[in-house]
Amino acid sequence: MAVLGLVAIITTEVLARAGLGLGDPPLYQTDPEIEYLLKPNQRVKRFGHRYVVNRYGMRSDDFEPKKGAPGERRVLVFGDSVVNGGAQVDQGRLATEQLRVRLGRTSQVATVGNVAAFSWGPGNWLAYARRFGFLDADTAIIVVNGADYGDVPTFAPLRPDTHPSQPPLSALVEGATRYLPAYLGLDQSSGPARESTDADRAASLRDLAELIVMARRAGVQVRLVQHYERDELDGAGLPAGLQAFSRLCEEYEVPVVSMRDAERRARDVAYLDDIHLSPEGQDLLTDALLAAANLPAGGRHVAAFGLRH
Structure with a gap:
């Protein structure tokens, strides 16, 4: 026996x-500065899904720190678990991977970095950029949700x-x-979730503002994408966190793409839970990233991936 x-x-x-x-x-x-990040150079398979991490701790294939191919277009996408996707989304279905393929149809070479980890916020993105820089990117797209406001x-x-x-x-x-x-x-939690304070919320806005300024000093265009939690889709106006980020973007003249209309139409298939995106939701995020990447300089806010004047 x-x-x-x-x-x-x-x-x-x-x-x-x-x-x-x-x-x-x-x-x-x-x-000690970023708080935590994915260990570099990983290739695992979870629940039948590929999960690749490059030398920079991004959930992306590896690439050189400087562009080498003529006409290469390079985009870095900053975010949290929504952009990272988690093990429930295969590497090929990530919005960042789909964006690379779609940009490659109009550029000779396209490189897209997935600069995201679970529970990251503006302070983590800023510290990451201080450590690694923007790796010769043309555009930085920051994907935010309301939970990022006050996440330090x-x-x-x-x-x-x-x-x-x-x-x-x-x-x-x-x-x-x-x-x-x-x-x-x-x-499984070790205790009640930490509540954000006014100081935390102010710090997250300062960190995001500094990230925008750093990117522009490096010659990188900055765009912002607003992702909504499922229970925010039917509310009147912007949720508090997205509203605060939106005001900051107006101040710094950063174009914004809103996913609200697209996510509202596809709410039954777009979410794994209240906030994380299914593979179908990653498709919507791809559309939003592409719209953001192709916005002209000086563009304003975008609704349903069309310009709002």
């Missing part, structure tokens, strides 16, 4: 690794269920500790 039990455990372990990709999650590392780095220890820094002991251990509690509806 013991032998049969051991064989069953080993068989289940192999199936969990080969079939689900458990036991080999994308890993994060702490950073805390430098707390990384949680293994959201930002693992070491491989789990086994696929079965990861399944039992990371996914089974969520499946059973058990709360």
Whole structure:
């Protein structure tokens, strides 16, 4: 019986690794300035989906720090888990990957960097840009949602269920500790979520403003895309966070693309939960990124990917 039990455990372990990709999650590392970022140079497969991280900790294929090909167009997309996509979205279905393909139809070469990680906000993006620069990009597109307003780095220890820094002991251990509690509806949080303060919200706006100024000094065009949480789609006016970012963009004359109309029309298929995008939602984000990337200098706000005058 013991032998049969051991064989069953080993068989289940192999199936969990080969079939689900458990036991080999994308890993994060702490950073004294950025707070944390994806560990460089990873290639894993989770739930049948490819997950690639390049030398810069981006969820993108690797590329050189300077453009080399004539006519190359380069775009960096800053964001959080919405842009990163997570393991539930295959690498090829990410909006940043789709944008690279679509830009490549009009440029000889197109490079798009996915500068995003779970729970990042303006402070993380700014620190990342200070560390790596803009890597010879022509355009930086910042994708925001209301949760980014007041989201500041805390430098707390990384949680293994959201930002693992070491491989789990086994696929079965990861399944039992990371996914089974969520499946059973058990709360895995270590305590109540930290509430943003007025100082946090002011800091996030300062960080975003500094990122805009840094990019422009580097000769990079800046665009902003507004992504809505599902429960914000029917509200009157802009949610508080997006409204604050919008006012900042007006002050700095940064064109803005709103996803509200597109997400409202596709709400039944566009979301994995209240905020994260399904593969179909990533398609909508692709359209928004393309609209932002192709906006002329001096453009204003955009609604449903058409100019609002």
